[in-house]
Amino acid sequence: MTVEFRVLGPVQAWIGGRPVDLGHARQRCVLAVLLVEANQWLSADQLLDRAWGDRVPPGGRSTLYGYLSRLRRALRATERAAIVHRAGGYELVVDEEAVDVHRFRRLVARARAETDQARALELAEGAAGLWRGEALLGLDTPWITSVRHGLEQERFAADTDRLDLALRLGRHAALLPELTDRAAEHPLNEHVAAQLMLALFRAGRQADALDRYRRLRTRLADELGTEPGPGLRQLHHRILAADPDLASPAADRSPVVPRQLPAAPPAFTGRVPELAELDRALVAASGDQGTGTAAISAVGGVGGVGKTWLALAWAHRNLHRFPDGQLFVDLHGFSPTGEPTDPADALRGFLTALGATTDGAQADPGTLYRNLMAGRRALVLLDNAASADQVVPLLPGNPTCTVLVTSRTSLPSLIDRHGAHHLPLGVLTPAESRALLAARLGQNRTDAEPDAVDELVGLCGRHPLALAITARHAATRPRLPLAELAAELREAGLEMLDHDTDLTASLPAVLSWSLRHLTARQRMVFALLGIAPGPDIDLPAAASLTDLPPTEARKALRVLEDHSLLDRHPHGRYAMHDLVRAYATTADGHLPEPAREAALERVADFYLHTAHTADHLLNPYRPPIRLGPPAPGARPHPLPDRATALAWMDAHHPHLLAVHQDAVARRHHRVVWQIAWTLGTFHRLRGRIHDDLAVWQAATEAATHLPDPGTRILAHRLLGHAHAELERHERAIDHLHQALALARQHHDLAQQAHTHHALTWAWEQRGNDRKALDHARHALDLFRALGSPVWEATALNMVGWHAARLGEYEVAREHCQAALDLYRRHDDLDGEADTLDSFGWIEHHTGHHHRAVDHYRQALDLYHAVGNTAEAADTLDNLAHPHLALGDRAQARAAWREALDLYRQQGRDTDAERVRRRLADLEPASIRTGDAGNEGPAPS
Structure with missing residues (x-):
């Protein structure tokens, strides 16, 4: 049954010659989007954005699915059109001859290619006859407005060509x-x-x-x-x-119409936002007729990321916009030849393509070129530019032309002086990466091993050239399971993406061409960034890593960013793609081992000394450890206050873990132990119990190689505390008893006091409050003897807490009040919050639920003030109980939901599961009450 769609006017449809009811305007918007993008996959989010703009209603996806369902039913009677759902998106599969906008474009293209002028005019008039007023009449979203503007431009250009033809054929009257x-x-x-x-x-x-x-x-x-x-x-x-x-x-x-574009890239997938961005840039430039210059877009990105493919794909999809020709030149800015193309040579090639020759009697080539391009609606694609100096002589200089440039550099002067629109190109999305492999290997093969495909995508870092090379390995070995290929890539890494003879098929070779334009210092910085610990780096850390003053380090980072070897992220972070980073570690003939070791020592000391300062600001009453002076060239970052310290630790926790792992690998035992120590307070505040266990397991082993017995005592104690946090009771008690024995052997009263304090918490976790109370009293006596008032307050609170758990509420109140007074006298907000939490528990269990809520709320305010999200989670868990006792189920539910979110963020699965069950019990059937208990003491 025949089907016909119109968008060049009101949106309409006919099946078998009968009109189709397309519903109200928004449903017509959805169909219009599918028609304009016929035979192109669109995600649900893209459909929502294009059909609603910024007015997506609540439940917009459900509304969209309803519209699509109705449209699919309407099209069911025809075999020439169907809305297909796949991979979380939709595609209108249709014969493009049945859609007037695509028929219009085909007729225009045929007219422009036709050598018989009469036949060309006939085709052009057929295209003009398809218009029935304003395109997409009556529909109004930002995307539709943009498409309508673009279609009007296409119509204007087609009419201009048609009228030129008719004038040449003498139809002026x-x-x-x-x-x-x-x-x-x-x-x-x-x-x-x-x-x-x-x-x-x-x-x-x-x-x-x-x-x-x-x-x-x-x-x-x-x-x-x-x-x-x-x-x-x-x-x-x-x-x-x-x-x-x-x-x-x-x-x-x-005039001669040049057609120099290379073929469109085969199996091109994805890049929908980038293609749309180039469309928007062209439309925006076309709307500004007063500039007098060509529309210029510059696509930038690291080698092999697909800049040329994107440019060619966009150019071929927009040929209708450039009826007067397309010029192309590879400027060889980054290529095996090593010598960028002289713009004068490129200009001579353009003039030849335009049917002109230069000799002494004629104007200079640049002027002749611009004269020949004047008034043309043409595209100039300048691929692989090294610098703006190559590009500027090739600019047509008039607003009817469009220039598309690709380069590994950002071409800043082209942006500054010529108003170029910069489009940075990153790696593919996971879905685009899988689609690329499917396009190269066949959907059946990738569908058969989805896990292996995901692993290949991950190992390639979603880098297009890496994916293409991997696809080539798979395609040339069709019997090889993809899982086996993934294992090979996992083991060989960058080596597998190399090629001995075809440099353009080698990722390391392609990346190496970016280094040719760098100075020796910039190459050194690039190589050092490859070994920097952590996922990214900021300027202070980079200055220490490279032993450069901050101003010089910033310049080097900016150059690497301009060359697309480094990405600038928010908050001053710089990151390398994993494959670029892997290449950096091998670049420039490898770093000499002494330079490598010195750089790693500087950056490790930068993180260690800064974290040590942060830990003191976060927990000023914690017994400190002494560090040696930082390595020459290391510049620890100044941290003025607690808030800055906590923010720095939040940002740099991954880097500290990376430094720790590197120190373990290189057997730098003191750094292993010291990094673990500096992370202690932060791990407690943020509930990072699994990370805490990991660093102290390594630190305890490292401490056996260090001469100071205090390091072994402290390592066993904090490892025991970490085990207790994870309810590994036997291991916790064992390590804490080892710490206590060592402390007694070396007559270290402070370590004995802190170990008794840790044993208090460990026995509570094990469910033995009587033993916990005994250790709390031992800790209290020792801290009093040592004259340590804040730690005395901590022990007082623990005595009060365990007395309360044993039902000795007056003893509990007495000790907790003494603790609160000491904490407030010494301005320890964290300890004050701990004690208010204890008071909340006491008041709840003695039937004073309003007082309990008040104490818990005060504790929460203080925990939020000091950034202690771990204790905040437990207090929220506790707070729900008095709310329940008061009959306020909504408040209880809100407290438990907030606690559940925090537990999940902190990886505290047991706590999360307990709270999840309590939330489930809140549903109508029954309510179980209980309490979470106090999270326990802060490790010292």
């Missing part, structure tokens, strides 16, 4: 009404004016033609301050002289 109307609608368009002047002159109205020129010239001067262009001025002179060659259609003198 019949065209006069249409040309007069167009001149009124486009009063400053010189091509429109030239068509009308020529038609008037051929119709015997020379005076009217000259009057048209006079009026246009006056208007251009008044409104734009310019004169008519050389083409229109020449036509005026010929009309003034009554040129007989102009009086009747002459032999076709149409």
Whole structure:
């Protein structure tokens, strides 16, 4: 059954000659998007954005699915169109001849390619006849408005070509009404004016033609301050002289139309946002007719990321926009030859393609080029530029042309001086990466091993060239399971992405070409960044790593960023793609081992000393450890206050873990132990119990290689505390008893006090409050003897807490009040919050639920103030119980939901599961009450 769709006017559809009810405007918007993007996959989010813009209603996806369901039912009667759902998106599969906008574009393209002018005019008139008013009439979203504007431009360009053809075939008399109307609608368009002047002159109205020129010239001067262009001025002179060659259609003198674009990339996938961004840049530039310069877009990105493919794919999809030709040159800015193309050579190639030659009698090549490009609607694709110096001589210099540049550098002067639109190109999305492999290997093969495909995507870092090389390995070995290929890539890494003879098929070779334009210092910085610990780096850390002053380090980072070897992220972070980083570690003939070791020592000391300062600000009463001076060239970052310290630790926790792992690998035992110590307070505040266990397991082993017994005592104690946090009771007690024995052996009263404090918590976790209370009392006696008032307050709170758990509420109140007074006297907000939490528990269990809520709320405020999200989670868990006792189920539910979110963020699965069950019990059936208990003491 036949089907026909129209968007060049109101959106309409017919099946078997009968109109289809398309519903209200929003449903027509959805269909319009699918029609304009026929046979292209669109995600649900893209459909929502394009059909609703910023007015997506609540439940927008459900509404969208309802519209699509109705549209699918309407199309069910025909085999020529269907809405297909796949991979979280939709595609209108349709014969494009059935959609007027695509038929229009095909007819226009055929007309422009046709050598028989009469046949070309027939095709052009067929295209014009498809329009029935304003495109997408009555629909209004930002995307539709943009498409409508683009279609009007296409229509205008097609009509211009059609009228040129008709004039060449002598149909000037019949065209006069249409040309007069167009001149009124486009009063400053010189091509429109030239068509009308020529038609008037051929119709015997020379005076009217000259009057048209006079009026246009006056208007251009008044409104734009310019004169008519050389083409229109020449036509005026010929009309003034009554040129007989102009009086009747002459032999076709149409200019040469170059078609230099290489073939469109095969199996091109994804890049939908980037293609749309190039469309937007072209439309925006086309709307600004006063600049007098070409629309310029510069696509930047690291080697092999797909800049050329994107540029060619976009160019081939937009050929209808450039009927007057497409010029292309590879400028070899980054290539095996090592020598960038001289722009003068590229210019000579362009002139030859335009049908011109240069000799001494003619104007200089640049002027001749710009004259030949004047008035053309042409594309100039400048691929692989090394610098703006290569690009600028090749700019056409008029607003009817479009220039697309690809480069590994950001070409800043092209942006600054010529208004280029910069489009940074990153790696593919996971879905695009899987689609690329499927396109190369076949959907059946990738569907058969989805896990292996995901691993290949991950190992390639979603880098297009790496994926293409991997796909080639798989395609040339069709019997090889993809899982086996993934294992090979996992083991060989960058080596597998290399090629001995074909450098363009080697990722290391492609990346190496980016280093040719760097100085020796910049290459050194690049190589050092490859070994930097952590996922990224900021300026202070980079200055220590490279032993450069911050100003020089910043310059080097900026150059690497400009060369797409480094990505700048928010908050001053710089990151390398994993494969670029792997290449950096092998670049420049490897770093000499002494330089490598010195750099790693500097950056490790930068993180260690800064973290040590942060830990003191976060927990000023914690017994400190002493560090040696930082390595020469290491510049620890100053941290003025607690808030800055906590923010720094939040940002740099991954780097500290990476430094720790590197120190373990290189057997730098003191660094292993010291990094673990500096992370202690932060891990407690943020509930990072698994990370805490990991660093102290390594630190305890490292401490056996260190001469100071205090390090072994502390390591066993904090490892025991970490085990207790994870309810590994036997291991916790064992390590804590080892710490206590060592402390007694070396007569270290402070370590004994802190170990008793840790044993208090460990026995509580094990469910033995009596033993916990005994250790708390031992700790209290020792801290009093040591004259440590804040730690005395901590022990007082623990005595009070365990007395309360044993039902000794008056003893509990007495000790907790003494603790609260000491904490407040010494301005320890964290300890004050701990004690208020204990009071909340006491008041709840003695039936004073309003007081309990008040104490818990005060504790929460203080925990939030000091950034202690771990204890905040437990207090929220506790807070729900008095709310329940007061009959306030909504408040209880809110507290437990917030606690659940925090537990999940902190990886505290047991706590999360307990709270999840309590939330489930809140549902109508029954309510179980209980308590979470106190999270326990802060490790010292």
